[in-house]
Amino acid sequence: MSDTLPEPDCVPGALHPRDTKHLIGQDAAEASFLEAYNTGRLHHGWLMIGPRGTGKATLAYRIARFLLSQPMDDGGMFGAPQKPTSLETDPKHPVARRIAAGADPSLFVLRRGGAGSTESDQKKNLEAGKFAKDIRVDDVRKLNGFFNFSSAEGGRRVVIVDAADEMNVQAANALLKRLEEPPENATLLLISHQPSRLLPTIRSRCRELRLSPLGDSDMTNALSQALPDTDLDQRVLTALTSGSVGEAIRMTNHSGPAIYAELVGLFATMPRMDRARALRLADAAAQRGAEDKLDMLVDLIALILARLARAGTLGITPTPEATKGEGNMIARLSPSPHHARRWAQAAQDVDAKLRHGRAVNLDPAALILDTLRHISQAAT
Structure with missing residues (x-):
């Protein structure tokens, strides 16, 4: 694949999934696919489900390399070939080399194209x-x-x-026809972060491979592979991303830990919210060209509300802290299940408010400030 063209299925600052050397923490999903292959029950459609950034695309490329490098015959006069014990493919294998270059004629990657209504505009974009x-x-x-x-x-x-979540209705129906009448020897690998958004008929025609958030030790290893040069505390990234390496990379790219620290400091002033601090936070995220930081702030507001609700429900503060002072702030604002219910309701209200405000293009700074004011009222 060209080194100069950006790709819609690659997190900026990270290796593309086809170039990721190791899939960490998803042994169960790999074993499930390998067992189906070895027992002759290889389904034509596979739906890879799990939180964003847990290795679904990396697994898809591992499976693609594996399938396209396996012999098609049954061994003939020499007997059946030995059953593989791993999805690992030698990186020097011709298939692995072609896939790494984006040039294997037996692999098709369906993903978003360029924006625009004409072919010329799409190519340019x-x-x-x-x-x-x-x-x-x-x-x-x-x-x-x-x-x-x-x-x-x-x-x-x-x-x-x-x-697969990114298909519009017409595209989903077109793909459904392929799943209903699959070509011979074809395997379709659908990656889904939110399977509830898919057509039920698409889900029913696929076998599921479920990938789980990474545990602490696997997350540490995965972050070392994905972010070898970062100076951010890996414990903080793990706490903020719930076992998603992809989310950790996005956090790193868009100052997520720093924004979360600002949010914690602001929440610590509630219910008498520091208005000047709230204004600075809203203005910084609403600057022209700062759409990614605005998205990050919206996601982190949802995260801090969820951590408040969870702490009150369980009666424990998060360990480790995602930033200095978080434990004391959460212990003060959500000391009981009663407070937890209030924060859970606030999370629903805030989500609806932000969705509506962004859908009708309200001024981002005013929207964030109004949201923070609503949250402050929940803290009373």
């Missing part, structure tokens, strides 16, 4: 890193050419859909 908001039906129709061309070559074909 794709090169500029301006991607469409969803996977469109024209993107799915490209599978027709892929299957028609690759069928002449024989052998297996693999399709990776990253992410």
Whole structure:
């Protein structure tokens, strides 16, 4: 794949999933797929479910390399080949080399294209890193050419859909037809962060592979692989991201730990909220060109409310702290299940407020300030 073209399925600052050397902490999902392969129960459609950033795309590429490098015959006069014990593929294998270069004719990656209504605009925007908001039906129709061309070559074909949640209705219906009548020797790997958004008929025609958030030790190893040069405290990243390496990378790229520290400091002043501090936080996230930081702030507001609700329900403060002073702030604002219920309700109200405000393009600074004012009232 070109080193200069941005890609919609790659987190900025991270290796693309096809280039990630090791999949950490998902042995159960790997074993489930390998068992299906070895017992002759390889389904044509697989739905990879789990939180964003837990390795679903990395696993999809591991499976693609594995399937396309396995012999198709049953061994003939020499007997059946030995059953594989791992999905690992030698990086020097021709299939692995071609996939790394984005040039294997038996693999098709279905993902968002460039923004725009014409082919010319889409190509120009794709090169500029301006991607469409969803996977469109024209993107799915490209599978027709892929299957028609690759069928002449024989052998297996693999399709990776990253992410299936991003298909619009027309695209989803077009893909459903492929799942209902799959081409011979084809395997479709659908990546889904929010499977509830998929058509029930798509889910029913796929076998699920569920990936879990990483535990502390696996998260440490995964962060060492993904962010070898970061000087951020890995315990903080783990606390803020609930076992998602992809989210940890996004946090690092967009100053997530620093923004969360500011939020904790602001919440510590509630219910008499420090208005000047709230204004600075809202203005910083609402600057032109700071859309990513605004998204991060919105996500972190949801996170801090969830941590408040959880602490009050369980009667314990989070360990370790995600930032200095968080434990004392949470212990004061959510000391009981009664307070926890109040924070849980506040989280629902805030989510609705932010969704509506952003949908109708309210001024971001005013929206954030009004949201923080609403949260402060919940702290009384």
